[in-house]
Amino acid sequence: MIKVEDLQQYGKEHLESVVASATTVQNGVQAIAVAYGDYAKKSFEDTKSFVEKLSGVKSLDKALEVQTEYMKSAYEAFVAESQKIAGLYTDLAKQTFKPLESMVAKFTPAAAA
Template identity: 35%
Template sequence: MFNFDEASRQSKVAMDGMLKSYSEVASGFQAIATEAGDFYKKAFQDLSSYVEAWACVRSVEAAYDLQASFAKSSCDDYIARATRISDIYADLAKAAYRPFEAPVLKPPAVVEPQAA
């Protein structure tokens, strides 16, 4: 026989898990957006400083050194930020799955047929 109380309880557990997952996803995307915004802000500031320094260069060797150091620091910063953002994405996926982990791993209940 169908147990409405158990079905209602299971439905509530599933809905709570879904809402918690949505909350985790929203906060994760907010963290990603903040990290990306910080990256672009810093990249713009670094580029502005580079252009100002470029205007003061008086020799080819100094220009080469300036370009090389700017390219290296830009590349290193990009790799560090990309790694950080990928870690946030991985944490986001884990957090979004966490509420559904227990119900998925739990074996389904077996309903015994009742004698007529």
Template identity: 30%
Template sequence: MSQNLDFQALAKIPFAAATSLTGALTKQVAAFVTEAQGYSLAAFQSNLALIQKLASVKNVDELVNVQTEHARTSYEASIAWSKKVGELAADLSSQAVKTVLVSPQSASVSVKVPSVGKRLQATE
């Protein structure tokens, strides 16, 4: 059984997909890092403000109110941040899928698999 594989043409598909995916991945990772830095800074500032408020508390009711308000705002901030990170992850996965999938019309390489005898093409 003859093998009809053009290895140079076959190697071009994953290389092009990998380089395109790497660019999208780098951009999305930078967005993740930016979001994480922003959230960390905001959380640090919020905790610093909490310590300053706790230092000026004069009774237990005020202490409970300050802690409750801090817990509420911290929870809301963490939920908002997790939504942003979820959106970034969804964008990253959609970019990865778009990058890897090649439409059959633009597929320039046809590969004959010797054991199966069928031609493989990328599908949408």
């Protein structure tokens, strides 16, 4: 037989899990937004530096060299930042569902029996 106290305890645990999960989501989304902002700022500064270098070039060979250098560094930065941001998304997903794991674990043995 189910007791009222058990239902109240379950409701309290459920609410605490939801609040913990929401807090985790908020912090994770904020970290992802900061990472995107930092990457955008760095990308803008790198592009500005590239344009300044390119405007001072006197020959076609040097212009191609500067452009190649910029494209290589831009690609490497993009790949590195993409991996970093993907890691943040993965951590967010793991941390979001972590508080709910204990609740699922409580009902898993009952479902298997």
